[in-house]
Amino acid sequence: TRPLNEDVVILGFDDRVILEQMSDDGEEVVRITLSMHQLTELRLALNLPEGNYRIEKEG
Template sequence: MFTIEHEFDATVITLVDELPEGSPLGARPLNEDVVIQSFDDRIIVEQYDPDTGELAQIVFTIEQLEELRAALNLPEGNYRLERR
């Protein structure tokens, strides 16, 4: 499940981990929600870490996000995206 909220300066997407329908209760531990904040110049991915009690945060530039999107669909190797 996920939610999308449009705020003043960002779009916030929250990915909620849930058990697939029909799974036996306790089949696997559920992960904490992943919150993705999209700004004009960066993307912030956050997830609470129950082991440390802290919020883990990763900041991507828009270019890094484009490279990640491309990398998910490419075989092993070195690549450089052409910028237009």
């Protein structure tokens, strides 16, 4: 069963991690699946002493 006041749900498995969150309109669950390799790369990138990544909206 899902939490009543959920924010982000993290599901961990041997070969992947899944992040889930309800969409803004509450109509569907949005999922991001990361392999263990991707998760390791993300962890390492967060510890880099320089640089950043961002998305800027045009206009």
